[in-house]
Amino acid sequence: MSEDQFTKLFKYVEEFRNDVNKRFDEARADRADIRGAIAELSAQVRDYHNEMKFMSHQMDKLREAILQIAKETGVKLAVEI
Numbered sequence: 001m002s003e004d005q006f007t008k009l010f011k012y013v014e015e016f017r018n019d020v021n022k023r024f025d026e027a028r029a030d031r032a033d034i035r036g037a038i039a040e041l042s043a044q045v046r047d048y049h050n051e052m053k054f055m056s057h058q059m060d061k062l063r064e065a066i067l068q069i070a071k072e073t074g075v076k077l078a079v080e081i
Contacts, residue, residue, distance in 0.1 A: 001009075063081050070077050 066077075066081060069075075
């Protein structure tokens with residue numbers, strides 16, 4: 001192999017390596033973006049779940065209060081709560 005052929009081959013291999021590294025870097029960045037989006041969505045789901053638990057607890061308390069008031073006042077409720 002002549003020196004000129006070796007130089008061409010070396011340049012080609014270097015360009016190929018740089019291209020592959022660039023693609024890996026882009027893929028890493030994409031995965032980081034995806035992980036960030038998943039983390040953000042997980043936090044939103046967790047917050048929503050906690051809000052729903054709180055609201056359910058509040059609804060239970062209101063239901064108990066309504067039933068107690070109805071019982072003490074003798075009011076018959078038209079719907080079951």
